[in-house]
Amino acid sequence: MWSWVAHRVTGVLIFFFLFVHVLDTALVRVSPEAYDEVVATYKTPLVALLEYGLVAAILFHALNGLRVIAVDFWSKGTRYQKQMLWAVVGVWVVLMIGALYPVLGHAAAEVFGS
């Protein structure tokens, strides 16, 4: 039940991000300066935190989506849906720890100085 709510919420979040993301990418047709200026905001610590959140949303939606697909198409899917949910949570935690440094490393260095 909670996984279904989370799947919904993350799906909507990703959709709204994608809408804005296509708009910001379209600035490459305006001028290199306009594009670089907007992308510069992506490199600030606060937005880096948002990017980490986006990664969290996508990884959960993707992993849980694969679980939903397995439940629908795999003959034993329904029987193992609970175990698969724990697998989703486990893989998600591992990947989120792995993403810490690549996504937040630069921001951390900027905020805490190094």
Next chain:
Amino acid sequence: MSNNTVKTDTAASGIGPVEGDSLYSVDNPAPVIEPPRQRTKKTPRSTRGNFELYAWLFMRLSGVVLVVLVIGHLVVQLVLDGGVQKIGFAFVAGRWASPFWQVWDLLMLWLAMLHGTIGLRTIINDYAERANTRVWLKGLLYTATVFTILLGTLVIFTFDPNIR
């Protein structure tokens, strides 16, 4: 316990005291229940297509492909080669010089937008209870979808590294 007495006693209510014991006989036939959605001369065939089935299937097929496309995209943009710090006009120019990444981005754009739009359509159908609200929200949604897909496609096809 005599079956006969039970039948005559409770036939009017239609409920027998023993589960699985038939209440009906030749003299006391069960009421006829018409099959729902029976085809008549006015509605000879199914009047609806299989749209919902195809939408359901598309969500799953596109989902599998999107796992590769979107997570690959995130690794390229956020992890490899200095992460988000390297992104700029020159970086995009370098990537879209390759037809491989052009096709990658194009496919990701179309699949993610259609997948997200069908998903939001389901959510609108679930929560917007008034018919009017539903029509307006979906109209807004489809307008945004067509606009975004067209803009994104145009940007990939008309990208000009020598714009300045």
